[in-house]
Amino acid sequence: GAVVSQHPSWVICKSGTSVKIECRSLDFQATTMFWYRQFPKQSLMLMATSNEGSKATYEQGVEKDKFLINHASLTLSTLTVTSAHPEDSSFYICSACGTGGGDIQYFGAGTRLSVL
């Protein structure tokens, strides 16, 4: 099946710094990628949808300037948490779908962000 790799799996950073999370589709071209946030013991909340080569579409309530999403190629999307604060600590999960992956979203293993 289609594989989505997410890196890093865990990151700890100081408050005020920026953190970049990568999401790669390894064996298919991802025309669309999604970024989710998951709080402990809660469900996934869609943050934004990105299509290759165009600006991401953010869900209501998600700060565009804090969560920068870039989908520069058909196999890579990045989420940058800018000026991170402790309240940004969470589990971030990406998914991808596109040609070769069919109509299914394939999920990465997630990134746990801890902001001190």
Add this chain to the structure above:
Amino acid sequence: AQSVTQPDIHITVSEGASLELRCNYSYGATPYLFWYVQSPGQGLQLLLKYFSGDTLVQGIKGFEAEFKRSQSSFNLRKPSVHWSDAAEYFCAVASYNNNDMRFGAGTRLTVKP
């Protein structure tokens, strides 16, 4: 907008017993329906999906789900649960182009020896 309800936050079953996890959805058109499983600290693994056709869908790990349009339900079942099935299970609904996927709150499954 679509939404998903998983009425059971936590279910405990004995190993070898049967399992049914409930999922109800709200969607104006024909939905794409999914069941995912998540182990602690991990991403989501697709168990099965329904797009169209046969309303009884077979998935991986011995799971199946039945789409019932009249009840707006897509319940997940397994005839005999294994200890390794203990995890969090999410039901999800998406539009036909798979955008705008919405997840239920999840059901945590505990398996007793």
